[in-house]
Amino acid sequence: xxxxxxxxxxxxxxxxxxxxxxxxxxxxxxxxxxxxxxxxxxxxxxxxxxxxxxxxxxxxxxxxxxxxxxxxxxxxxxxxxxxxxxxxxxxxxxxxxxxxxxxxxxxxxxxxxxxxxxxxxxxxxxxxxxxxxxxxxxxxxxxxxxxxxxxxxxxxxxxxxxxxxxxxxxxxxxxxxxxxxxxxxxxxxxxxxxxx
Amino acid sequence: xxxxxxxxxxxxxxxxxxxxxxxxxxxxxxxxxxxxxxxxxxxxxxxxxxxxxxxxxxxxxxxxxxxxxxxxxxxxxxxxxxxxxxxxxxxxxxxxxxxxxxxxxxxxxxxxxxxxxxxxxxxxxxxxxxxxxxxxxxxxxxxxxxxxxxxxxxxxxxxxxxxxxxxxxxxxxxxxxxxxxxxxxxxxxxxxxxxxxxxxxxxxxxxxxxxxxxxxxxxxxxxxxxxxxxxxxxxxxxxxxxxxxxxxxxxxxxxxxxxxxxxxxxxxxxxxxxxxxxxxxxxxxxxxxxxxxxxxxxxxxxxxxxxxxxxxxxxxxxxxxxxxxxxxxxxxxxxxxxxxxxxxxxxxxxxxxxxxxxxxxxxxxxxxxxxxxxxxxxxxxxxxxxxxxxxxxxxxxxxxxxxxxxxxxxxxxxxxxxxxxxxxxxxxxxxxxxxxxxxxxxxxxxxxxxxxxxx
Ligand SMILES: [Zn+2]
Ligand SMILES: [Zn+2]
Numbered sequence: 001x002x003x004x005x006x007x008x009x010x011x012x013x014x015x016x017x018x019x020x021x022x023x024x025x026x027x028x029x030x031x032x033x034x035x036x037x038x039x040x041x042x043x044x045x046x047x048x049x050x051x052x053x054x055x056x057x058x059x060x061x062x063x064x065x066x067x068x069x070x071x072x073x074x075x076x077x078x079x080x081x082x083x084x085x086x087x088x089x090x091x092x093x094x095x096x097x098x099x100x101x102x103x104x105x106x107x108x109x110x111x112x113x114x115x116x117x118x119x120x121x122x123x124x125x126x127x128x129x130x131x132x133x134x135x136x137x138x139x140x141x142x143x144x145x146x147x148x149x150x151x152x153x154x155x156x157x158x159x160x161x162x163x164x165x166x167x168x169x170x171x172x173x174x175x176x177x178x179x180x181x182x183x184x185x186x187x188x189x190x191x192x193x194x195x196x
Numbered sequence: 197x198x199x200x201x202x203x204x205x206x207x208x209x210x211x212x213x214x215x216x217x218x219x220x221x222x223x224x225x226x227x228x229x230x231x232x233x234x235x236x237x238x239x240x241x242x243x244x245x246x247x248x249x250x251x252x253x254x255x256x257x258x259x260x261x262x263x264x265x266x267x268x269x270x271x272x273x274x275x276x277x278x279x280x281x282x283x284x285x286x287x288x289x290x291x292x293x294x295x296x297x298x299x300x301x302x303x304x305x306x307x308x309x310x311x312x313x314x315x316x317x318x319x320x321x322x323x324x325x326x327x328x329x330x331x332x333x334x335x336x337x338x339x340x341x342x343x344x345x346x347x348x349x350x351x352x353x354x355x356x357x358x359x360x361x362x363x364x365x366x367x368x369x370x371x372x373x374x375x376x377x378x379x380x381x382x383x384x385x386x387x388x389x390x391x392x393x394x395x396x397x398x399x400x401x402x403x404x405x406x407x408x409x410x411x412x413x414x415x416x417x418x419x420x421x422x423x424x425x426x427x428x429x430x431x432x433x434x435x436x437x438x439x440x441x442x443x444x445x446x447x448x449x450x451x452x453x454x455x456x457x458x459x460x461x462x463x464x465x466x467x468x469x470x471x472x473x474x475x476x477x478x479x480x481x482x483x484x485x486x487x488x489x490x491x492x493x494x495x496x497x498x499x500x501x502x503x504x505x506x507x508x509x510x511x512x513x514x515x516x517x518x519x520x521x522x523x524x525x526x527x528x529x530x531x532x533x534x535x536x537x538x539x540x541x542x543x544x545x546x547x548x549x550x551x552x553x554x555x556x557x558x559x560x561x562x563x564x565x566x567x568x569x570x571x572x573x574x575x576x577x578x579x580x581x582x583x584x585x586x587x588x589x590x591x592x593x594x595x596x597x598x599x600x601x602x603x604x605x606x607x608x609x610x611x612x613x614x615x616x617x618x619x620x621x622x623x624x625x626x627x628x629x630x631x632x633x634x635x636x637x638x639x640x641x642x643x644x645x646x647x648x649x650x651x
Contacts (some may be wrong), residue, residue: 069286106268
């Protein structure tokens with residue numbers, strides 16, 4: 001269980017040359033998917049995300065979040081690790097509502113960071129179980145705050161970086177940013193795995 | 197409300213009888229499920245068992261690499277889930293599987309058998325042999341060449357089993373085959389409740405005494421069927437996947453016979469059946485011999501395509517089909533090479549298109565070929581089964597590739613000459629060197645023809 005991955009997590013084909021010298025020397029994570037599957041994902045053209053949302057990404061998110069295939073948290077661990085390795089701001093993953101997390105059995109955003117060995121802290125909690133995607137644009141903008149500070153947690157005069165899996169309208173990240181700035185954060189930036 | 201007086205909702209029983217199902221995914225109200233539990237009408241099983249060794253209780257997967265450990269937010273423990281059957285809804289240590297143990301559906305013994313077709317002598321003999329086996333509850337294998345009319349052979353046996361009040365499953369590895377068989381069985385048994393189960397199948401009401409399903413769907417049944425028919429048994433992925441074979445065993449009752457229907461059985465499969473439990477139809481229903489594959493060398497075809505040219509011999513063959521107005525299929529060893537070649541063929545004839553396994557327009561493209569709206573299709577092995585197009589001509593490009601096993605090549609050749617009005621046709625193996633698999637495919641076909649026409 002959870003051993004070295006010898007077969008692609010997406011298409012189950014055998015992965016060629018599991019451990020190459022390059023991987024050993026540069027201390028990279030071994031790949032978890034094959035080259036053919038990796039080629040299906042498109043690089044994002046913006047600086048605030050790694051990938052673009054496309055058909056392959058849709059299938060990936062479905063299997064990861066909807067079918068709850070936690071193993072897929074590892075698929076982009078190398079890319080996420082490379083991006084955050086030198087990050088100096090404090091990283092905060094966008095939280096799920098506790099009930100939603102119990103239903104899904106895991107937090108998909110936190111698992112992405114865990115798989116990439118990126119340290120993070122949590123200061124926020126979600127106030128609503130509704131998802132943004134079920135509302136229209138008007139409704140999204142007008143809603144009450146989606147997050148609040150966890151009781152007893154302190155926001156410092158520091159740089160923070162909010163991390164989410166995907167950015168569609170930006171409402172979620174905006175709400176979280178406002179809470180942190182209002183509580184005294186020096187600066188808040190945002191970054192997502194996928195741009196919508 | 198007194199729960200003793202509770203009457204099982206028939207729909208609940210009809211759905212859950214014979215199924216092994218995620219309790220939380222039951223399509224019925226949780227309070228009805230709880231009631232059924234109180235009455236011991238439902239048995240509950242953990243999703244994953246760890247003793248004596250790890251095993252998924254739904255799909256029976258035991259491969260340790262396909263189990264994933266994680267910290268579960270639901271049960272606050274370390275959980276394990278099975279990746280093998282995840283597409284059907286995740287099964288983990290803390291999920292519960294439910295099995296119906298309550299009153300059973302009283303099966304219908306009156307059925308209508310509506311079929312006006314006629315058997316050839318060989319078909320009649322095989323149909324009788326299968327029926328005799330099922331009457332004695334013993335397993336049977338039918339080997340029949342492509343186009344022998346295998347499905348009809350099963351009608352008398354299915355009718356007999358239905359009238360005995362038995363529950364029957366016809367399982368096949370491919371959704372296309374399920375979709376093809378379902379309406380044929382509905383027409384033949386118009387008063388029988390039949391369900392077709394596959395990946396995105398619509399919800400179907402009632403208790404089905406006859407189920408036509410993909411082999412994957414068998415994971416969701418336990419000791420449900422009294423007769424188990426496995427069609428196209430040698431087809432990918434069945435042959436490669438032990439878990440699927442176990443699923444066949446799990447889905448049927450211990451004494452239920454298994455009927456295997458195949459065009460290209462392996463020796464290993466055949467040897468599992470004593471002679472009286474074997475039937476063989478070496479001849480097509482229209483009594484014409486199988487077209488024999490021709491070999492034609494197409495040296496360095498791959499380089500040629502990549503240089504933007506269609507190899508000369510192949511081009512001539514395609515031109516000939518276009519001139520004769522005959523529909524054709526070109527089989528490629530890889531999707532990648534096929535897509536390289538596609539624009540080259542389109543430059544010859546604009547309606548030629550490529551189709552592959554994940555192509556969402558697969559069905560439409562095949563239909564267009566059948567209706568002559570497109571002149572030819574480029575394809576990977578995906579179309580090798582369950583497609584019948586009158587007067588179709590077939591060429592395999594790179595027949596030496598490992599993907600073209602003898603059994604795949606026999607299936608591909610079997611597309612040609614199925615229609616009584618066009619009983620002959622081209623089957624060409626273009627190659628960069630002849631393989632043992634190619635030789636074997638050709639020898640098998642010649643052997644069938646000899647046996648079929650020896651009297
Ligand atoms: Zn399983
Ligand atoms: Zn759990």
